[in-house]
Amino acid sequence: MSVTPRWSRKKSHFPLLAVLLLAFITCSILYNEFSIQQIHESPAHGSTPTTPQTSFTYVKPNLPNGASEVLDRFSSCNSTRNYSGKKIQWADPGTESGRRRSARQESCDVFSGKWVFDNQSYPLYKESDCPYMSDQLACHKHGRSDLQYQYWRWQPHNCNLKRWNVTEMWEKLRGKRLMFVGDSLNRGQWISMVCLLQSVIPADKKSMTPNAQLTIFRAEEYNATVEFLWAPLLVESNSDDPVNHRLSERIIRPDSVLKHSSQWEHADILIFNSYLWWRQGPVKLLWSSEENGNCEELDGVGAMELAMGAWADWVASKVIPQKQRVFFVTMSPTHFWSQEWEPGSEGNCYNQMRPITLEGYWGSGSDLPTMRMVDKVLSGLGSRVSVINITQLSEYRKDGHPSIYRKFWETLSPQQLANPASYSDCIHWCLPGVPDLWNELIFHFL
Numbered sequence: 001m002s003v004t005p006r007w008s009r010k011k012s013h014f015p016l017l018a019v020l021l022l023a024f025i026t027c028s029i030l031y032n033e034f035s036i037q038q039i040h041e042s043p044a045h046g047s048t049p050t051t052p053q054t055s056f057t058y059v060k061p062n063l064p065n066g067a068s069e070v071l072d073r074f075s076s077c078n079s080t081r082n083y084s085g086k087k088i089q090w091a092d093p094g095t096e097s098g099r100r101r102s103a104r105q106e107s108c109d110v111f112s113g114k115w116v117f118d119n120q121s122y123p124l125y126k127e128s129d130c131p132y133m134s135d136q137l138a139c140h141k142h143g144r145s146d147l148q149y150q151y152w153r154w155q156p157h158n159c160n161l162k163r164w165n166v167t168e169m170w171e172k173l174r175g176k177r178l179m180f181v182g183d184s185l186n187r188g189q190w191i192s193m194v195c196l197l198q199s200v201i202p203a204d205k206k207s208m209t210p211n212a213q214l215t216i217f218r219a220e221e222y223n224a225t226v227e228f229l230w231a232p233l234l235v236e237s238n239s240d241d242p243v244n245h246r247l248s249e250r251i252i253r254p255d256s257v258l259k260h261s262s263q264w265e266h267a268d269i270l271i272f273n274s275y276l277w278w279r280q281g282p283v284k285l286l287w288s289s290e291e292n293g294n295c296e297e298l299d300g301v302g303a304m305e306l307a308m309g310a311w312a313d314w315v316a317s318k319v320i321p322q323k324q325r326v327f328f329v330t331m332s333p334t335h336f337w338s339q340e341w342e343p344g345s346e347g348n349c350y351n352q353m354r355p356i357t358l359e360g361y362w363g364s365g366s367d368l369p370t371m372r373m374v375d376k377v378l379s380g381l382g383s384r385v386s387v388i389n390i391t392q393l394s395e396y397r398k399d400g401h402p403s404i405y406r407k408f409w410e411t412l413s414p415q416q417l418a419n420p421a422s423y424s425d426c427i428h429w430c431l432p433g434v435p436d437l438w439n440e441l442i443f444h445f446l
Contacts, residue, residue, distance in 0.1 A: 058089035059287065061255040061310040062317075066288035067236075070259060075238045075251055077284050078293035083302070086287065088255060088309030093316035093381055108159030110444060111389045115355045115396055118153040123432035124164055130195035130431075132208055132217070135407035137188055139430035144405035146353050150432045154393060154440070162444040166200050172446050173197075173224040173269075181264050182273035183232035185332045188428055189271070190215075190228040192435040193442075197226065213242050214263055227267070231260040232277045235307040239277070250277070251284040251295065254306035257314050268324060271388075271442065272311070275331035275370065276427065278304040301370050308377045319384045327442060328378060329388045334365030335398040335426045349401040349426035356396045366391050388441050400434040401426045 069075075127133055127140050140147060154161060180190040194217045198206060205220045217226045230242035236253040239245040240260075264270055283303035284295040298306075319326055338347040340363045341356050362368075371391065378385055394400075403424035416423045429435050 056085050056087045058087050059255050059289075061088050061090060061313045062258050062261075063256075063288065064258070066256050066258065067253060067286075068291065071236050071238045071240070071251060071253060071286070073238055073241050073244050073247060075286075076293070077249070077251060077286065077295035080284060080295045080297050083285070083296045083298040086254075086306075088306050088313065090309050090313030091317040093384055108156055110156045110159065110161055110441065111393060113154055113156040113393065114357075114359070115152040115393075116155045117148070117151055119151040122153055123150040124436055125195050125199060125432060127432060129199065132191060132194050132198065133431065134188070134191050136184075136425075136428060137191065137402065137406065137431040137433075139402050139405040139433075142402075142405045142407060144402075144430070148353055149397075149399050149430055152355060152397075154437045161440060164196065164440050164443060166197060169197060169443055169446075170200070170219070170222050170224065172443075173219075173226070174222045175224065176268035177225050177227060177266065178269045178271070179225075179227040179229060179264055179267035180271045180273075181229045181231050181234075181260065182271075182329075183230075183275075183277055184428065185276060186271070186273040186329065187228050187230070188431070189273075189329070189435045189438050190226065192431055192433075193439045194226055195431065196436065196439055213240065229260065229263055231264075232274065233307055234260070234272065234274045234311045236260070249284055250280065251286055252303065252307060253288055254285050254303065255288050255310050257310050261314050261318075265318065269327075269446070270324070271327045271329060273329040273332075274304065274307070278370070279367070301367070301373060304370065305373050305377070308374065312377050312381055315381055315384050321384055325446070326385045327388050327445070328374075328385050329438060330374065330391045331366055331370065332427075332429075333363060333391060333395045335363065335401060337364060338398075340364060341398060348403075348421050348424055349398050350403040350421040350424040352398045352401075352403075354399055356398055360392075361395055362392070363395060366395060386445055388438060388445070390438050390441070393437070394434055397429075397434050400429050402428055402430050405430070 127138055133141075135142070139149075178193070180186045180193070194208075197219070198217070201219045201221070207218050209216045209218065213230045215228045219225075230240065232239055232245070233250075233252055234257055236256050236259040238247060238249075238251040278300035280300070282297050282299055284297055285303065285306070286293070286295050315326060335341075335349040335352070338345040338349075338352070341358070341361060378387055401424070403426065404420045406425055406428075408423070412423060
């Protein structure tokens with residue numbers, strides 16, 4: 001702060017004032033640095049505020065006899081008020097949880113590297129050879145003629161990623177349930193995993209059993225399943241229908257994952273994600289103790305922090321690391337503004353054919369405050385959760401999205417058809433493609 005002082009004729013006072021001012025500034029800096037250090041060193045669980053605020057009411061999540069009604073797409077709020085400031089008090093994972101598992105504890109950070117063109121080793125499977133491919137992700141089938149997006153290999157800077165081996169992966173899965181839990185991006189990763197695995201299983205020894213919210217791929221000879229559970233917000237919500245979830249308002253029970261955890265709790269390997277759905281405006285909170293349909297409203301990041309707290313409570317209180325492996329996949333970036341990687345341009349991911357080469361590139365599709373909040377929660381869980389940090393490496397892949405080369409469920413207008421960039425999907429990913437690497441990372445850490 002710049003201050004213009006009125007000079008006193010008694011100049012002898014100036015040195016004393018300067019010394020006092022310098023001492024005050026020094027003490028303030030030291031105090032602030034000490035406070036910041038305490039924040040970084042203290043356990044991240046419990047949603048403890050990092051700045052002085054009014055007192056909070058802490059809510060114990062995931063109570064067995066919680067809400068009397070289950071949220072569905074017909075649920076609504078009778079009234080909406082401002083956020084009350086309630087926080088999630090999640091269970092202490094205990095000292096036995098140890099340090100968080102991540103690549104940074106390895107000799108090499110496999111998340112730091114570059115994309116290398118490799119049309120000899122990639123793709124790891126052909127789009128047309130996977131009978132379980134989604135029309136939303138089958139870009140070549142829907143008209144994309146350039147196939148370079150399939151030929152890129154991730155190369156860490158100072159080491160090599162473990163080479164994908166389908167037989168070894170099946171041996172890791174023998175007698176186990178592998179379950180992906182999350183939104184459509186996690187569903188894309190699940191489809192990628194199924195396509196990576198299914199080719200070595202005889203046709204009469206494999207099956208896909210759709211069951212609305214839970215879809216299961218079975219391989220009989222390994223007595224193993226690869227499953228996907230639709231739970232885009234992790235906690236119970238009115239968007240839990242895997243088909244009919246486009247609603248005018250988003251309502252969640254911020255203090256309960258029990259509806260979903262009843263389906264995921266017995267899986268041996270769990271892969272969670274959550275991000276995109278929190279970016280779609282304010283969220284309505286309907287606490288389990290609320291019986292009259294009175295909701296509160298909170299911004300997406302704040303609501304996500306509450307949901308992550310309820311999820312973390314389940315992980316901290318239920319997961320035994322020696323028996324169950326839990327992964328959390330960080331946010332998948334979007335590429336809606338080409339001016340971010342090509343200043344002066346006015347496009348998006350449409351017609352992009354090569355990755356971004358600028359190391360450390362970070363676009364507006366990845367929210368840093370959300371990343372910091374998620375990192376804070378995950379840090380409090382120690383070794384109970386392994387973090388798969390896909391964000392930076394996926395930021396480079398502006399070429400990997402379906403754009404217009406996918407099946408669209410809604411009818412496109414003549415105006416949209418005349419302007420392909422206007423309806424391009426720059427959120428999801430073509431297969432084979434970027435999500436295959438996410439699964440190579442899972443294989444690397446299993």
